[in-house]
Amino acid sequence: MKNEQWLTDDHHAVNRKIQEVLDFIENGYMDTDKFSDIESGLKKHIFFEETVLFPSLDKGDLRTHQLMEGLKMEHAALWKLMEIINKEIEEEKFIKTEKSLSEMLLILKTHNENEERNIYNKIEENSKVDTFNIENMQLPSDFICEKLRNRYIKK
Ligand SMILES: [Fe+2]
Numbered sequence: 001m002k003n004e005q006w007l008t009d010d011h012h013a014v015n016r017k018i019q020e021v022l023d024f025i026e027n028g029y030m031d032t033d034k035f036s037d038i039e040s041g042l043k044k045h046i047f048f049e050e051t052v053l054f055p056s057l058d059k060g061d062l063r064t065h066q067l068m069e070g071l072k073m074e075h076a077a078l079w080k081l082m083e084i085i086n087k088e089i090e091e092e093k094f095i096k097t098e099k100s101l102s103e104m105l106l107i108l109k110t111h112n113e114n115e116e117r118n119i120y121n122k123i124e125e126n127s128k129v130d131t132f133n134i135e136n137m138q139l140p141s142d143f144i145c146e147k148l149r150n151r152y153i154k155k
């Protein structure tokens with residue numbers, strides 16, 4: 001139950017923080033510190049899912065495999081939205097930030113439900129994943145989510 005709970009709580013925490021940034025924007029301010037906190041948290045969450053959780057549970061069942069492929073595409077969509085926001089923070093021009101945050105929330109609503117119902121419920125039976133210390137995991141600075149990895153062109 002340990003990591004099923006940890007990951008579910010993390011879903012709620014990220015959503016709450018995104019909503020807080022949106023409320024701040026409503027008042028005319030961009031909370032860049034909170035956004036970078038969301039970004040590092042969400043990227044670490046995705047890193048754990050793609051490098052530890054999914055490979056451990058992807059064991060020959062086609063439905064589970066396809067579900068994970070879809071979840072990884074959604075990670076890529078979230079990743080791209082965070083890039084848009086980061087670019088606007090860098091340029092101090094906030095045109096797409098509010099819409100991008102709203103889109104993140106929209107994706108996360110079904111994404112998280114899907115994970116919690118179909119993936120996280122299998123964590124407990126895999127003791128290696130269940131006892132993994134996510135909190136202490138370090139996000140490598142060059143990590144890019146799987147579905148964007150080979151498309152990245154640095155200019
Ligand atoms: Fe995910």
Ligand SMILES: [Fe+2]
Nearest residue numbers: 007045049115
């Ligand atoms: Fe998740």
